[in-house]
Amino acid sequence: MCNFHFGATAALCAKPSSPFPLITDNLYQTAETLAGYGFDSIEYHIRDPRREIDGFRLKASADENQLLVSSLGTGMAYGDEGLSITSKDSLTRKAAIQRLKDHVDLASILDCYVIIGSMRGKIEDGDTYSQTHQLMKESMKELADYAEAKEVTYVIEAIDRFETNYLCTAEQICALIDEIGSSRIGVHLDSYHMNIEENNWESPIYICGNKLKHFHFADNTRNFPGSGHIPFKALIDALKTIQYKDSITLECFPYPDSSTALKNGLAYLKSLL
Numbered sequence: 001m002c003n004f005h006f007g008a009t010a011a012l013c014a015k016p017s018s019p020f021p022l023i024t025d026n027l028y029q030t031a032e033t034l035a036g037y038g039f040d041s042i043e044y045h046i047r048d049p050r051r052e053i054d055g056f057r058l059k060a061s062a063d064e065n066q067l068l069v070s071s072l073g074t075g076m077a078y079g080d081e082g083l084s085i086t087s088k089d090s091l092t093r094k095a096a097i098q099r100l101k102d103h104v105d106l107a108s109i110l111d112c113y114v115i116i117g118s119m120r121g122k123i124e125d126g127d128t129y130s131q132t133h134q135l136m137k138e139s140m141k142e143l144a145d146y147a148e149a150k151e152v153t154y155v156i157e158a159i160d161r162f163e164t165n166y167l168c169t170a171e172q173i174c175a176l177i178d179e180i181g182s183s184r185i186g187v188h189l190d191s192y193h194m195n196i197e198e199n200n201w202e203s204p205i206y207i208c209g210n211k212l213k214h215f216h217f218a219d220n221t222r223n224f225p226g227s228g229h230i231p232f233k234a235l236i237d238a239l240k241t242i243q244y245k246d247s248i249t250l251e252c253f254p255y256p257d258s259s260t261a262l263k264n265g266l267a268y269l270k271s272l273l
Contacts, residue, residue: 007041045073049231072246084121144182171206186213226268
């Protein structure tokens with residue numbers, strides 16, 4: 001018996017080359033689409049919550065289709081605007097922190113997590129790990145205080161070295177969380193990134209334990225699970241061991257098309273239970 005649920009990402013006006021199985025210019029329709037495929041939850045990717053979305057309407061759409069909202073993806077604010085909470089430029093850093101607070105405001109309506117993926121930035125040329133890490137801690141402490149007041153939790157994603165050179169493994173993020181000392185910060189793992197950065201499949205999950213709050217599934221090609229060589233059964237068994245109770249969310253390329261990726265990915269994962 002497992003307590004987690006299966007979801008998929010839906011992104012608002014993302015670039016066609018983005019690794020999202022569902023990209024749309026109307027996010028309010030996506031809950032019906034995913035419910036029709038048999039998903040239990042949905043992750044919304046939104047660049048700017050204040051300008052682009054009506055939170056209460058989005059919540060109503062998910063509720064009407066009996067979908068949990070697992071999380072909010074924030075990375076488009078980094079990709080499109082360069083907003084990073086470790087930027088050396090104080091105005092950029094301040095804007096990034098405010099944008100993540102805006103996501104927390106939306107998350108408080110949707111009752112979900114807020115992902116910090118690429119918005120954590122990277123160690124820039126000429127900078128040291130310590131300098132970037134200090135900015136990260138300062139930013140996260142401010143964000144954690146804000147999240148505490150709103151009863152929202154951030155999940156920091158471990159991302160591979162080809163996308164960032166900072167916080168690439170589960171162990172590094174767990175250490176950061178311990179340094180900050182806030183229960184409003186958890187770990188977010190992604191099988192695609194794990195395939196590059198981790199030494200095995202189970203240990204990172206066990207290292208995280210109850211800090212693990214969110215999980216993206218994509219195969220080694222970043223296509224839907226079951227299309228490559230990642231042993232998803234081992235991941236699911238490890239999640240059962242730690243009594244994981246949150247979402248396993250498909251974040252993969254819409255290959256060969258969105259419908260096929262969603263249907264085949266979900267069918268494969270359900271076959272492993």
